[in-house]
Amino acid sequence: MAASSDNMENINSALCEISKEKLTNTHLTTLQTVTKALRDEQLRNSVDREALGNLYAVLSRLYVDFHHLMEMDSQEEGSLCYKLTAECFRAHRNACVQCTQNQCCLRDLGSIKLSFEILAKLLKISSGGSNDIYDALRCGVQFLGNIAVGNQLCKDDIWELGFPHIFRDLLELPDEKAVSYTCMVIHTCLDEHKTEQLVKDTQQLKLSLKIMDLCRSLPDVDWTIFIATQHFLKSSELIRKMYTEMTNDARLTLLELILAQLGVAEKEKDCLMPLSVAQFLASCFTDHCRAVLTLSSESSDDQAAMVVIRLLDILCEMTSDCKEFMALQDHAGLLSTTVDLLKEVHLLGKTSKNVFTAAHDFSLTRPGGADTHPVFGFKAQLIRLIGNLCHSHIVNQDKG
Incomplete structure (x- = not known):
């Protein structure tokens, strides 16, 4: 314990110096020592309020220095200030690891609010692409x-201060790590109530649309997938509003994600989304399914047709004896629309040589042959959906 007390005294003394003296590289080394010390679980759990207060005082002092730096435009002093800010955020970050006491203390001191104020300033000057600035942004978001x-109180504070504008600005950064950490924070804070806030107005909805766009543009960032599958897909209103605002490219990203997750949910016996989402997707299919017929023309809109194909794939999976979605058998017009579409596709294939022709010889238009064309297997999927909708359903069987 004596060693721990000595360490605490040294930390307090060092932090007091940083908060009062002119900043130098020596102070950076001191902060790095504090950051390293806070990795130790025993020391972290024994940190007193005075030490955390001194750590907060350093962050406050750095915030004040930003004002002077922006006025002076000193590149050398700016670089040191950004490095010190990043290190101070690292120390804050380490102090909070599995330590509710430190989380609550830093929240009470005002560290969350101050961090957002610093992040806002960093975002304003990040366009220059300085690595030191990006490092400070990353560390601040990690904290x-x-x-x-x-810690629910901290989650609520972070959401109130960051949603939606600062979160959105962070997600627009050309820095994959900063974007990934921001998605981590959003995922940590999200719950059912906060998810519903995403549909309140255009600005809120833009945040969810940006996250869905990142699912496509940054496929290695898992947090975007977690946000979409664990939160977005559980809100039928959010899915409906996002889908309405999306381009066909973005819709395909969402539909591919749903299709992949249906397979995961089946293995884990977990319901992926409410029935209302499935019903909305069924309505999208019945309303727009004829877009696939344009594939018989050389000047076709492949993306709109691909949306229809993916919707069909999803409906086939949902109605494959998945009890949560079998109410789709009673969805108005789904069976009749599917039957009519199958007739039209079959007729198109017979009247002229195109992608729906039974011969399926596309070698002249698409390298690799028939099985590489997006419409390959479409008629089989239509038949599969009809079969699923009629399975153990006397009324639908009689319609057929």
Whole structure:
């Protein structure tokens, strides 16, 4: 314990110096020592309020320095300030690891609010692409992620201060790590109530649309997938509003995600989304399914047709004896629309040589042959959906 007390005294003394003296590289080394010390679980759990207060005082001092730096435009002093800010955020981050006491103390001191104020300033000057600035942004967001874990009060504060504008600005950064950490924070904070806030107006909806866009543009960032599958897909209103605003490219991203997750949910016996989402997708199919017929023309809109094909794939999976979605058998017009579409596709294939022709010889138009064309297997999927909708359903069987 004596060693721990000595360490605490040294930390307090060092932090006091940083908050009062002219900043130098020596102070950066000191902060790095504090960051390293806070990795130790025993020391972290024994940190007193005075030490955390001194750590907060350093962050406050750095915030004040930003004002002077922006006025002076000193590149050298700016670089040191950004490095110190990043290191101070790292120390804050480490202090919060699995330590509710430190999380609550730093929240009470005002570290969350101050962090957002610093992040806002960093965002304004990030266009220059300085690595030191990006490093400070990354570390600041990581701190918010750590202080939020397992602490509802901190989650609520972070959401109130960051949603939607600062979150959106962070997601627009050309820095994959900063974007990934921001998605981590959003995922940590989200719950059913906060998810419903995403549909309140255009600005809120833009955040969810940006996250869905990142699912496509940054496929290696898992947090976007977690946000979409664990939160977005559970809100039928959000899915409906996003889908309405999306381009066909973005819709395909969403539909591919749903299709992939249906397979995961089946293995884990977990319901992926409410029935109302499935019913909405069924309505999208019945309303727009004839767009696939344009594939018989050389000047076709492949993306609109691909949306229809993916909707059909999803409906086939949902109605493959999945009890949560079998109410789709009673969905108005789904069976009759599917039957009519099958007739039209078959007739198109017979009247002229095109992608729906039974011969399926596309070698002249698409390398690799028939099985590489997006419409390959479409008629089989239509038949599969008809079969699923009629399975153990006397009324639908009689319609057939």
